[in-house]
Amino acid sequence: MARKPLVLGIDAGGTMTDTFVVDENGDFTVGKAATTPHDESVGFLESAADAMSYWDGDGRSLYPELEVALYSGTTMVNTLITRRGRKVGLITTKGFEDDVLMGRGMQSWTGYSYSDRIHAVTHVHPSALVDRRHVHGVTERVDVFGEAVIPLYEHEVEAAAEELLADGVEAIVVHFLYSYLNPEHEQRARAILAAAIARSRRGGDVPVYLGSDLRPVIRENSRLNAALIEAYAVAPVRTQLEKVERAVQSRGYRYPLQTVLAYGGLCNIRYPRLHETLISGPVGGVMGAKHLSALTGIDNIIVTDLGGTSFDIGTITAGYVPVEPEPVLARFKLNLPTIAMENIGAGAGSYVKVDPVTKKVQIGPESAGSTPGPVSFGKGGTTVTITDCDLVLGYLNPDYFLGGKQKLDKELALRALKEQVTEQIGVDVYAGAEAIVRMMEREARDAIRAVASARGLDTTQYTLFGYGGAGPLHLAGYTEGLDFGGVLTFHFAAAFSAFGCTTADYQHRYARSVHLGLPPGCDAPAKLAVAEAVSRVWSEMEEAARAEMANEIAVAREIRFTQLAMVRYGGQLSDLEAVSPAPRLRTAADVDRLIAAWEDLYSKINSRVARYEGAGYQIFELGLLASVEKVKPRIVRQPLGPAEPARAAHKGTRNMYWKGRWQPASLWEMEMLRPGNRIAGPAIVEHPATTLVVPDGKCVEVDEWNFFWLR
Amino acid sequence: MASYPKDVIRDLIDGKLPWQTTKPIMSDFKDERRFEIYLEILQERVPWKERILLPVGEHLYIVEKGAARIVKCDCGHEFGPYTENWKLEALVYVRDDERSLDEIYPGARKCDPGWMELREYYCPGCKAQLEVEAVTPGYPVVFDFVPDLEGFYRDWLKKPL
Ligand SMILES: [Zn+2]
Numbered sequence: 001m002a003r004k005p006l007v008l009g010i011d012a013g014g015t016m017t018d019t020f021v022v023d024e025n026g027d028f029t030v031g032k033a034a035t036t037p038h039d040e041s042v043g044f045l046e047s048a049a050d051a052m053s054y055w056d057g058d059g060r061s062l063y064p065e066l067e068v069a070l071y072s073g074t075t076m077v078n079t080l081i082t083r084r085g086r087k088v089g090l091i092t093t094k095g096f097e098d099d100v101l102m103g104r105g106m107q108s109w110t111g112y113s114y115s116d117r118i119h120a121v122t123h124v125h126p127s128a129l130v131d132r133r134h135v136h137g138v139t140e141r142v143d144v145f146g147e148a149v150i151p152l153y154e155h156e157v158e159a160a161a162e163e164l165l166a167d168g169v170e171a172i173v174v175h176f177l178y179s180y181l182n183p184e185h186e187q188r189a190r191a192i193l194a195a196a197i198a199r200s201r202r203g204g205d206v207p208v209y210l211g212s213d214l215r216p217v218i219r220e221n222s223r224l225n226a227a228l229i230e231a232y233a234v235a236p237v238r239t240q241l242e243k244v245e246r247a248v249q250s251r252g253y254r255y256p257l258q259t260v261l262a263y264g265g266l267c268n269i270r271y272p273r274l275h276e277t278l279i280s281g282p283v284g285g286v287m288g289a290k291h292l293s294a295l296t297g298i299d300n301i302i303v304t305d306l307g308g309t310s311f312d313i314g315t316i317t318a319g320y321v322p323v324e325p326e327p328v329l330a331r332f333k334l335n336l337p338t339i340a341m342e343n344i345g346a347g348a349g350s351y352v353k354v355d356p357v358t359k360k361v362q363i364g365p366e367s368a369g370s371t372p373g374p375v376s377f378g379k380g381g382t383t384v385t386i387t388d389c390d391l392v393l394g395y396l397n398p399d400y401f402l403g404g405k406q407k408l409d410k411e412l413a414l415r416a417l418k419e420q421v422t423e424q425i426g427v428d429v430y431a432g433a434e435a436i437v438r439m440m441e442r443e444a445r446d447a448i449r450a451v452a453s454a455r456g457l458d459t460t461q462y463t464l465f466g467y468g469g470a471g472p473l474h475l476a477g478y479t480e481g482l483d484f485g486g487v488l489t490f491h492f493a494a495a496f497s498a499f500g501c502t503t504a505d506y507q508h509r510y511a512r513s514v515h516l517g518l519p520p521g522c523d524a525p526a527k528l529a530v531a532e533a534v535s536r537v538w539s540e541m542e543e544a545a546r547a548e549m550a551n552e553i554a555v556a557r558e559i560r561f562t563q564l565a566m567v568r569y570g571g572q573l574s575d576l577e578a579v580s581p582a583p584r585l586r587t588a589a590d591v592d593r594l595i596a597a598w599e600d601l602y603s604k605i606n607s608r609v610a611r612y613e614g615a616g617y618q619i620f621e622l623g624l625l626a627s628v629e630k631v632k633p634r635i636v637r638q639p640l641g642p643a644e645p646a647r648a649a650h651k652g653t654r655n656m657y658w659k660g661r662w663q664p665a666s667l668w669e670m671e672m673l674r675p676g677n678r679i680a681g682p683a684i685v686e687h688p689a690t691t692l693v694v695p696d697g698k699c700v701e702v703d704e705w706n707f708f709w710l711r
Numbered sequence: 712m713a714s715y716p717k718d719v720i721r722d723l724i725d726g727k728l729p730w731q732t733t734k735p736i737m738s739d740f741k742d743e744r745r746f747e748i749y750l751e752i753l754q755e756r757v758p759w760k761e762r763i764l765l766p767v768g769e770h771l772y773i774v775e776k777g778a779a780r781i782v783k784c785d786c787g788h789e790f791g792p793y794t795e796n797w798k799l800e801a802l803v804y805v806r807d808d809e810r811s812l813d814e815i816y817p818g819a820r821k822c823d824p825g826w827m828e829l830r831e832y833y834c835p836g837c838k839a840q841l842e843v844e845a846v847t848p849g850y851p852v853v854f855d856f857v858p859d860l861e862g863f864y865r866d867w868l869k870k871p872l
Binding site for chain 2: 113115116119121122124353355356357366
């Protein structure tokens with residue numbers, strides 16, 4: 001049967017490139033190939049060809065049909081981490097030249113494991129992206145109200161420009177204090193720089209970035225980091241992305257290549273703030289969950305992604321996805337709104353080690369990549385991983401890992417496990433392996449519990465989604481003892497993040513700091529003033545969005561705007577983003593409606609008793625989401641069939657070790673199960689890319705969407 | 712368990728290892744034979760033959776001399792039994808006035824000599840600076856470290872001293 005592929009998702013990790021091809025019926029296929037860092041298009045074409053091989057096609061037949069090709073990868077993060085970016089110059093307010101060296105105190109330990117965090121001897125500041133010699137301070141000052149209290153000393157900008165150009169910088173960032181309130185000095189500096197660059201022998205090849213253009217949002221160090229990262233790391237990545245785009249277009253793809261934004265949306269690779277795509281890995285999963293939420297009506301969700309190296313947790317409450325306004329990336333704090341995710345360093349590839357002194361077993365935080373991988377891969381990995389334990393316990397099928405493409409060597413795993421772990425602590429190898437797996441699951445469970453309590457969620461009102469290659473394998477374990485409305489996984493669990501990326505719309509997000517207050521009991525004229533200020537900012541953002549999106553999206557489609565306001569009670573330290581019920585605020589009543597919408601969301605998230613109308617309200621930031629719809633995978637609802645699965649789906653039995661004893665588990669092929677089917681544990685449901693363990697006393701039911709409920 | 716080649720440990724001692732390599736070593740469990748290799752490297756660098764039992768400072772070691780265990784400088788100068796404070800046998804220079812403190816901490820950066828003084832200890836043999844104390848005037852000479860050598864070898868290294 002000829003298939004019509006619509007969406008191609010590419011996820012280039014450090015070692016492997018995954019591709020995800022969706023056809024018009026919502027069917028999908030997954031491909032894998034080694035990542036090729038020198039030219040990523042090579043690895044990705046191979047990966048896509050691998051995906052198509054399951055559909056009896058090849059890469060060739062794929063591209064002309066595609067509506068969307070979208071790419072997410074770790075190149076930009078790697079450019080940052082390995083400090084292989086551009087030579088950047090910085091012109092900043094005089095007296096603040098050392099900000100790039102000082103950074104934020106927390107940048108010296110952020111991203112560390114718990115044990116490293118408490119051992120200050122390991123703390124070290126990340127090295128600056130700009131050489132201190134390429135930082136020039138110029139005299140100027142804009143105050144906190146946006147008034148220019150010291151004019152820009154233009155001759156100092158000129159002198160700085162001459163020096164930076166003579167030093168051979170490849171990009172220049174202009175970043176003045178409070179420029180988000182008044183960008184005039186930065187804009188004037190840009191004009192001076194443009195003239196200097198034109199005069200210099202190098203012609204116009206030195207791009208200039210303004211802090212006020214890139215991120216006009218409060219917090220100097222974070223927005224400086226964002227601007228520097230854009231100047232430093234984006235250009236090499238854009239070159240890579242252009243190569244990938246040429247590769248797909250030369251094979252018949254008709255549109256620009258798309259990539260994924262940290263707050264869940266797509267943009268094309270010419271987007272002027274490409275650093276917003278830096279954090280996109282776990283974001284895909286949340287977007288996928290949100291898509292399924294709209295489809296199925298499940299609107300309170302806890303998403304959990306158990307991959308090779310980490311366990312990520314996100315939440316969706318009443319369809320609302322919380323945004324982290326100031327995340328940390330490659331140990332830099334930057335104000336880039338990102339879908340809020342928590343994670344712990346525990347995954348299927350996590351190393352299992354025994355402390356030689358205390359004999360305490362430790363899982364992670366380091367992990368084996370896909371090469372050499374776990375011991376059982378037989379590719380030279382020598383340290384025991386969780387995957388090796390899963391194999392020894394009979395959860396994994398040694399001949400069906402990645403559909404049999406990666407054979408697993410049980411003897412090798414067993415021997416390493418004995419030598420490195422169980423003999424060290426003097427326990428039976430199987431009991432020890434199970435204890436380790438349960439320990440990892442307990443860590444994951446504790447992390448879910450911590451997120452639920454930190455965000456004030458009542459888990460019984462939430463459905464837990466478990467995905468990631470190893471998600472279904474440990475789902476029963478890490479949800480045990482937690483009370484959810486339901487526990488759900490998917491036959492595409494291994495590629496859920498890539499799937500999620502294919503469900504996103506084109507979307508740009510704009511933000512600007514403001515300073516607006518609604519004191520308790522304020523009158524209508526005061527509200528009207530706020531309404532006018534808010535509407536003016538929204539109008540300006542919409543204009544900017546129209547101009548940018550017209551340049552980017554070839555197909556003219558309607559832009560849908562969502563107006564946002566970050567509101568807090570007077571005196572609070574953090575705010576919550578509310579969607580405005582109206583596109584503009586025209587009357588005092590409109591302001592009341594916006595506040596009411598915010599308060600409604602606030603009470604859903606923080607409970608009703610947390611309301612505090614008496615404090616009045618403050619708005620420190622306004623935002624705008626501009627979206628254009630695109631084709632998405634279609635997941636089809638099917639009628640429920642019999643509870644008894646088709647006979648052909650039954651593959652036999654395998655012994656698995658659970659709660660201290662071996663028990664025969666019935667073995668099933670996941671792709672052959674149909675809506676309505678019900679399988680009682682102990683059972684193992686296998687898919688080429690994932691394995692679902694159903695313990696004794698539990699069962700799995702396939703619903704009308706072909707999703708798997710663990711009950 | 713991790714173990715590292717001798718030249719990695721040598722670079723670690725000399726502070727020549729890049730941070731990306733140093734950090735994982737610091738964060739991992741202590742590697743097998745680290746102490747042994749560490750002593751080997753130190754032993755190769757000193758011009759004398761007495762066996763090093765434990766380093767106690769940048770230039771100082773506790774060594775085995777006949778039946779005695781003494782503190783010895785890498786230049787060969789011997790301070791006496793490790794159970795007594797080697798500082799009492801060292802040269803000392805005390806910075807306890809504005810002028811002498813100003814050489815190290817100029818202007819407003821320096822301490823008030825009425826509240827704090829700096830005592831610098833030097834080797835009588837090679838004149839290397841061995842240690843600096845920052846203490847209140849009149850404070851007794853600080854005895855930095857009396858290791859439990861027997862316990863360390865018996866319980867942690869699990870070998871005879
Ligand atoms: Zn000496």
